[in-house]
Amino acid sequence: MKIRELNERVLIEHITGLLTKPGKNTVVGAGDDDCAVLDIGGDDYLLATTDMLHRKTDFPQQMSGWQIGWMSVAVNLSDLASKGAKPLGILMAIGVPPDTELDFFDDIIKGMDTCARSFGTQVIGGDMDSHEELTMTGTALGLVNKDLLIRRSGANPGDLVCVTGNLGTAGAALILLKKNINAGQQILKSLFEPIPRIDEGMALTKTHAVTSMMDISDGLALSIHDLAKASGVGFKIYEDKLPVLMDVKKKLKGDELFEAVVFTGGDFELLFTVPPDKINKARNACSFTVIGEVIKEGIFIERSNGIEPLKGRGFEHF
Incomplete structure (x- = not known):
């Protein structure tokens, strides 16, 4: 059997x-989750997460060096955000082609530094070697109080399903770039300079209102399936409640819009569940949209023409 015969989730289970x-x-x-969680004694858990990004598959040619550096840090911080963790530091291992212009490389480092500082942390070290393709492998460390840790596995039937920000903006950017259509600065920025929801994650955990949470960088549908599997529950999502930028709705229509909003990755938002009687407490923490409810079994989406199963499809490497 070849690795290409397995999807990413199956390969992770194999490993x-x-x-x-x-x-x-x-x-x-x-x-088991977005981050590894270690008990180091005291009141806090130590969280660790890592992500690898490549020039060909993760950084469109239109991205600047600064944006590559920003994204390489942001993708790791997003995992910490999903646990409500406070970032401690970023380690970055860089594989760089020897013929890379020094100015371009400097911009990557500056982008990394700016993103880390923007969310209260810093790049504290890493590694570097020669590589045929630009490769950025980040590791983020964070702390969360033991009483505040939120996992993927806590959703209960009756909980409301919520999401921060807008959906499909990064997906729209990817679709429009492939078609050589002008996406506009707001849409492109969401893909090239994603905002990890560190502040929102920490604020939500402190409310004690959230039962499960993860980030949706691999796409809404795949993330919902991940939450469902971890919690042993089902989900019902309402298409007409999904928050989408008006500019995205103007540029994409029909199946293309649905693909961007539901199945395409790149939105660094938080997907989480809250009991109905605690929804106001959660709203005091940050702005978000209720997009569905947790049910006993099955994963469905209600559309204008009826209810249909929501396939667990999204961004995967294999």
């Missing part, structure tokens, strides 16, 4: 099956 079982200090281990 975790080969690893030694987590020790007593590992609260959340490999493949």
Whole structure:
């Protein structure tokens, strides 16, 4: 069997099956959530997450060096945000082609530094070597109080399904770039300079109102399936409640718009669940949209022509 015959989720399960079982200090281990969670004693858990990005698959040619650096840090911070963690620092391993212009490389470093500082942390080290393709591998460390940790596995039937920000903006940018259509600065910025919801994640956890949470960088539908699997529940999503920028609705229509909003990755938003009686408490933390409800089983989306199953499709590497 070749790796290409497995999708990313199946491959992750295969890998975790080969690893030694987590020790007593590992609260959340490999493949179980957005971050690994370690008990280091005291009042806080230490969280760690890592992401690898490549020039060909993750950085469109239109991106500047500064934007590449920003995104490389933001994607890691987004995982910390989904746990409500306060960032401690970023490690970045860079594989760089030797013929890269120094000015371009400097812009990458500046973008990394700006993103880290914008969210109260810094780049604290890393590694670098020669590589045929620009490759950025970031590792983010964070802390969360033990009483505030939120996992993917806490959703209950009856909870409301919520999402920060807008959906499909990054997906629209990808679709429009492929078609050589002018996307506009606001749409492009959402793809090239994503905003990890660090502040929103920390604020939401402090309300004690959220039962489960993750980020949706791989797409809404795939993330909903991940939450459903972790929590052992189902979901019902309402298409007419999905928050979408008016500019995106003007540029994309029909199936293309639905694809961008529901299945395409790149939006660094938080997907989370809240019991109805605590929704006002959650609203005091940050702005968000209620897009559905947790049900006992099955994953569905209600559209204008009826209810249909929501496929677990989104961005995967294999």
